[in-house]
Amino acid sequence: MTAPSVTGQATGSSLTPVLRLVTCGSVDDGKSTLIGRLLAETDSVPIDQLEYARRTRRGGSTVPVGEVDFSLLTDGLEAEREQGITIDVAYRHMNLPNGRRVLIADAPGHEQYTRNMAVAASNGDVAVLLVDAARGVRPQTHRHLTVCALMGVRTVIVAVNKMDLVEYDHATFESLVGIVRTTAARLEVAEVLAIPVSAAAGENVTRGSDLMPWYNGPNLLEALSDWKPSSSPASTAFRFPVQFVVRADGNFRGYAGTVVSGHVEPGTEVVVADSGRTAKVDRIVTFDGDLERAVIGQAVTLTLDHEVDVTRGDVICETGAGQVQPADRFAADVVWLGEEPLAHGRSYLLVSGSRSVPATVTNVRHRLDVVSGHEHAARLLEMNDVGRVEVATDRPIPMDPYSLCRDTGGFLLVDRVTADTVAAGLTRHVMRRSFNVVHQAYEVDHEARTLLMGHAAKVVWLTGLPGSGKSTIADAAVRRLHAMGVHTYVLDGDNVRAGLNKDLGFTSEDRAENVRRVAEVAKLMRDAGLVVLVALVSPYRSDRDAAKDLYEPGQFLEVHVDTAVEVCAERDPKGLYAKAAAGNLPNMTGVGQSYEAPENPDLVLTGTGDVDVSVQLLVAAILGE
Amino acid sequence: MTALAVPYSAVLDELEAEAIHIYRETAAAFRNPVLLYSIGKDSSVLLHLALKAFAPAPLPFPVMHIDTTWKFREMIEFRDRRAAELGLDLRIATNLEAVEQGVTPFTHGTHEYTRIMKTVALRDGIDRYGFDAAVGGARRDEERSRAKERIFSLREPGHRWEPRKQRPEFWRTANTTLAEGQSMRVFPLSNWTELDVWRYIQRESIDIPSLYFAKPRPVVERDGNLLMVDDDRFPLRDGEQVQMRSVRFRTLGCYPLSGAVESTADTLESLIAEMESSNISERAGRLIDGEGGGSMEAKKAEGYF
Numbered sequence A: 001m002t003a004p005s006v007t008g009q010a011t012g013s014s015l016t017p018v019l020r021l022v023t024c025g026s027v028d029d030g031k032s033t034l035i036g037r038l039l040a041e042t043d044s045v046p047i048d049q050l051e052y053a054r055r056t057r058r059g060g061s062t063v064p065v066g067e068v069d070f071s072l073l074t075d076g077l078e079a080e081r082e083q084g085i086t087i088d089v090a091y092r093h094m095n096l097p098n099g100r101r102v103l104i105a106d107a108p109g110h111e112q113y114t115r116n117m118a119v120a121a122s123n124g125d126v127a128v129l130l131v132d133a134a135r136g137v138r139p140q141t142h143r144h145l146t147v148c149a150l151m152g153v154r155t156v157i158v159a160v161n162k163m164d165l166v167e168y169d170h171a172t173f174e175s176l177v178g179i180v181r182t183t184a185a186r187l188e189v190a191e192v193l194a195i196p197v198s199a200a201a202g203e204n205v206t207r208g209s210d211l212m213p214w215y216n217g218p219n220l221l222e223a224l225s226d227w228k229p230s231s232s233p234a235s236t237a238f239r240f241p242v243q244f245v246v247r248a249d250g251n252f253r254g255y256a257g258t259v260v261s262g263h264v265e266p267g268t269e270v271v272v273a274d275s276g277r278t279a280k281v282d283r284i285v286t287f288d289g290d291l292e293r294a295v296i297g298q299a300v301t302l303t304l305d306h307e308v309d310v311t312r313g314d315v316i317c318e319t320g321a322g323q324v325q326p327a328d329r330f331a332a333d334v335v336w337l338g339e340e341p342l343a344h345g346r347s348y349l350l351v352s353g354s355r356s357v358p359a360t361v362t363n364v365r366h367r368l369d370v371v372s373g374h375e376h377a378a379r380l381l382e383m384n385d386v387g388r389v390e391v392a393t394d395r396p397i398p399m400d401p402y403s404l405c406r407d408t409g410g411f412l413l414v415d416r417v418t419a420d421t422v423a424a425g426l427t428r429h430v431m432r433r434s435f436n437v438v439h440q441a442y443e444v445d446h447e448a449r450t451l452l453m454g455h456a457a458k459v460v461w462l463t464g465l466p467g468s469g470k471s472t473i474a475d476a477a478v479r480r481l482h483a484m485g486v487h488t489y490v491l492d493g494d495n496v497r498a499g500l501n502k503d504l505g506f507t508s509e510d511r512a513e514n515v516r517r518v519a520e521v522a523k524l525m526r527d528a529g530l531v532v533l534v535a536l537v538s539p540y541r542s543d544r545d546a547a548k549d550l551y552e553p554g555q556f557l558e559v560h561v562d563t564a565v566e567v568c569a570e571r572d573p574k575g576l577y578a579k580a581a582a583g584n585l586p587n588m589t590g591v592g593q594s595y596e597a598p599e600n601p602d603l604v605l606t607g608t609g610d611v612d613v614s615v616q617l618l619v620a621a622i623l624g625e
Numbered sequence B: 001m002t003a004l005a006v007p008y009s010a011v012l013d014e015l016e017a018e019a020i021h022i023y024r025e026t027a028a029a030f031r032n033p034v035l036l037y038s039i040g041k042d043s044s045v046l047l048h049l050a051l052k053a054f055a056p057a058p059l060p061f062p063v064m065h066i067d068t069t070w071k072f073r074e075m076i077e078f079r080d081r082r083a084a085e086l087g088l089d090l091r092i093a094t095n096l097e098a099v100e101q102g103v104t105p106f107t108h109g110t111h112e113y114t115r116i117m118k119t120v121a122l123r124d125g126i127d128r129y130g131f132d133a134a135v136g137g138a139r140r141d142e143e144r145s146r147a148k149e150r151i152f153s154l155r156e157p158g159h160r161w162e163p164r165k166q167r168p169e170f171w172r173t174a175n176t177t178l179a180e181g182q183s184m185r186v187f188p189l190s191n192w193t194e195l196d197v198w199r200y201i202q203r204e205s206i207d208i209p210s211l212y213f214a215k216p217r218p219v220v221e222r223d224g225n226l227l228m229v230d231d232d233r234f235p236l237r238d239g240e241q242v243q244m245r246s247v248r249f250r251t252l253g254c255y256p257l258s259g260a261v262e263s264t265a266d267t268l269e270s271l272i273a274e275m276e277s278s279n280i281s282e283r284a285g286r287l288i289d290g291e292g293g294g295s296m297e298a299k300k301a302e303g304y305f
């Protein structure tokens, strides 16, 4: 997590002080040698580390002992040093002679690590892409270009390395660069620069080259020193995600955050994008005194001229045409990072800036072949895949297109159980603004219906293995409630699958969608005033949690019908366990798929106990006794 | 070359803003964060940045010092003075059991001593107070194996650091969610260099212990290192002579494990000049990781900061 400066504008004619660089290339293209030389020749490496690179040799090195093996300067963790490969992004710094700081994110060269490449490129202003002059452009080159373009890298410097092996030949250089430029043009990379280098000999790295008089452009160091964003910045719209509400003596209330796009001054009218409330900026507070203006990249605290409700995660932005509207459906590109594939219908935590909100991937539109650029139909995305998806959030949130601002257009998807980051998402466009689906309020509302019904409405979610006794208990409980004058309905898994959900199977994705739909239907029925009993295996905790998230506390009861799998298999009322045992039901819960028992159910009923006792407990819980 | 130049201060501004952003994220996202305060220059900068991040409000979380009981005396005086001046909620964690058992840097190997007095004490301190995030001053430039360290670095139950579980970091967005038993280490100075720290101290007039400045101090030469005899617990070996020499320290820790460098740099200006001309990585002076580049990684897997 580093602060990208790419959406920023160089203020006036000055240079951006910190340049974020991503380096990429296939294994053995000479990336370590090139970066190592750059670091060494800009005095960015301590002397003892240089000494180490002079003394130490690893297998296959052709550099004579006594000379610096530059590739050793960029070594990382013990394990991979032994294997001689780089498996994770490494971060380094470089001091340029003009005072500019370069923060390098060094991405590994192995092709299976698209995700690491994406991490490294996510903050990059500039990419240095290595091409081996002797081996030519390779599939990896296209992959790296694609990921750089996807993640919003503005400038790609193509370093055609090992020019010494092709006798510093101009034509070879031009033909390789031509291929790269074609791909870059298709990907709409803003700027491409090509430099012929020899990392080993030091040609065109930090000095020019007499051996390539046909090249008049800058050497690599010059290119990095002089870099400026080529085109006008993508966005100058003011964006300020609130991280922290500062309260202090004397009724001080300020909103702390970083300006991630545009700028702001006292007196500027702003809007809290989430709520639509407007206010004027009163002060821009910092430890060192108030500012007259805050620009992109500055971490400040804003106070507003009057009280408006602002909480962590809200985005304060400019009013007018540059305002961002909340929405709850987005089309996005995602880079899948998780070891488990993407499951649509499953609820993840969407984290964007300081905000997190439950979200589901409702559809996978296609998978992108990052080498050819082709889009393939896909239902799933697996680790290192890139694809276009549709995302639905639980409540409307303001998201910018990623091309406008990385911080307010990018998001993470987080697994709700393991807390792992499973995807990085780039918002492409809003699919449904919440103002298109304004929630219609009706006079006769839930309260009114509840009054007429004479009892509270509730959703009771019975989860458990097939054959555990969910339907039996639900049936008996509903008979009891009905006799008491309580209006009920049972949503039974099997019955729903015969109609509403007959398009769904039993894979984990389809199960997630099954649960989602049942939860939404139950919600409507509860709103209508009914006590709804759901009898559904719903084996996955995350799916049930997503269902629960639709409800306010007290509206939803999770009930675990806890019966040993042996007992269920023995009973086997629908003959499912027999089929599974015969190998005809690969996705049978308890046999082929696991069942994740609730961790904190509101009630546990034993499916082998007395049904009357279970009913009594259940009815008491429903009526809140 | 290029006509335009970048003032150093502009680089510091960006690093500062990044650190403040990280602080605010930490304070808001975690239930019970703590600032690990080790009294050195990096900690002084960390503390200064923390004050900046939440101004005009005070620091919203406590500060913890892992006290091995072998710190330089001046460090402890400095710590207590700063804590009083700033009104810090200071917690001190010491492995008292080990102190009672007589664990000292002289009786135990440096690796074992560090594990017992620092790593174990840190883990116990975090557990005792129930901290779920601990902010530290580690920088990526300190050692090669740190180059892959995240800003938000995840610890598994038992404070284990698992390279494979580390979360990818995109943009300014951090995944601060914790699963059962997990905790976070947070490094706002990740992208800073040692020189940045010094330049920042200079620019912001940050108070640091005077041990960083050269002064005649009582030292002995042992195994090629200059060690300061800070109190009478330092057992002299046969033939060792305590001499007064003008020395300073690049890093501050336990005095028997902190090698001094001979120097006459007694001001920030002269110190920065001396450092710019020497350009040796600072850990070279720390005895605890003399065993080669990867040893820090092994210690981290055990839960060392």
Ligand SMILES: Nc1nc2c(ncn2[C@@H]2O[C@H](COP(=O)(O)OP(=O)(O)O)[C@@H](O)[C@H]2O)c(=O)[nH]1
Residues within 6 Å of the ligand: A025, A026, A027, A028, A029, A030, A031, A032, A033, A034, A060, A061, A062, A063, A071, A109, A161, A162, A163, A164, A165, A197, A198, A199, A200, A201
């Ligand atoms: N002839 C020649 N060899 C090079 C050049 N750059 C790197 N190499 C060699 O290519 C091999 C791979 O280099 P390395 O930097 O480890 O590649 P990486 O896997 O991309 O980091 C090593 O044997 C280098 O010595 C170059 O400019 N010319």
